[in-house]
Amino acid sequence: MLRPMRGGPAIPRWLQLKHALRDLVTFDLGPGDRIPTEAELGQRYGLSRITVRQAVTSLVDEGLLHRQQGRGTFVRLARREAPLQKPGHFLASAFDEASSGKMRVHAAETVPAPNWVASRLGIAADAPVHKLRRVLDRDGGPVAIRTSFVPAALAPDLLSADLSPPLHLVLEEVFGLVAREAQERIEVIRADSFRAGLLAIAEHEPLVMTERVAADAVGQAIECARTYYRADSFSFTRTLRRGEVRPVRP
Incomplete structure (x- = not known):
């Protein structure tokens, strides 16, 4: 279900991943669904853990995702x-x-x-x-x-x-x-x-x-x-x- 990253070299890789994850959350997942782990995302897209974490944290800060200690990162309930x-x-x-x-x-x-x-x-x-x-x-x-x-x-x-x-x-x-x-x-x-x-x-x-x-x-x-x-x-x-x-x- 993972969406491809889009954008040229002028767009930072973490931001490309953020857009791909936003599409995943918006079109493929529902409230309460868990997204792949940082390790899984890094392996899928060939990105470092720091880059993946930056993208995921940005979506957490926007309120689209939330982290649960020891369980993973999940799609928030719809506003x-x-x-x-x-x-x-x-x-x-x-x-x-x-x-x-x-x-x-x-x-x-x-x-x-x-x-x-x-x-x-x-x-x-x-x-x-x-x-x-x-x-x-x-x-x-x-x-x-x-x-x-x-x-x-x-x-x-x-x-x-x-x-x-x-x-x-x-x-x-x-x-x-x-x-x-x-x-x-x-x-x-x-x-x-x-x-x-x-x-x-x-x-x-x-x-x-x-x-x-x-x-x-x-x-x-x-x-x-x-x-x-x-x-x-x-x-x-x-x-x-x-x-x-x-x-x-x-």
Whole structure:
């Protein structure tokens, strides 16, 4: 099943091998399949162990492969495709798609607003906010965390409500807090020890972090949420459509 290496002398041999292995993983193997050992790859392609290791390590770093001590190198489980915006509700996301039983509340409490949260919500520092942390499980393990902050003055009894639905629906249907717009930004960060522990990954592993502030029709912020996705479990997609193009007239 091994694919031939392609490319001329200007392309390093390790990079040619990387492309061949990427084709193997993409077209011939499935999640959980083991790739040949470094020794087998070296013999097949006539390459040194160092060259083979460089190619394999590059694919491990990209998240296509993962090593298991004493067992070998395997194709990672496919990342879950996560559209940046989904139909049905403009605040819906991959985090909100979890079927019943896969979303769990990790913590729910009322706390003084940290300075950064107060600035996002437009409230006084240390004003009470409800802090809700939920964990999304997939394939038996945690893959994402969302921490939401809601001004306690807007929804005093939030923590007594059923928190199993997506929070934006709870705010709408129970408390009449209807979001009309939201500002969202995306960053790639490294997991600190706390988030690494919650997500069962090593410290400093990459995470995709989205921060969203939702506001009502008069511009009052009603929720600030940060969602942390394991970078090895999700890929983010967005559909772009060209609207009507109107001619520019002088």
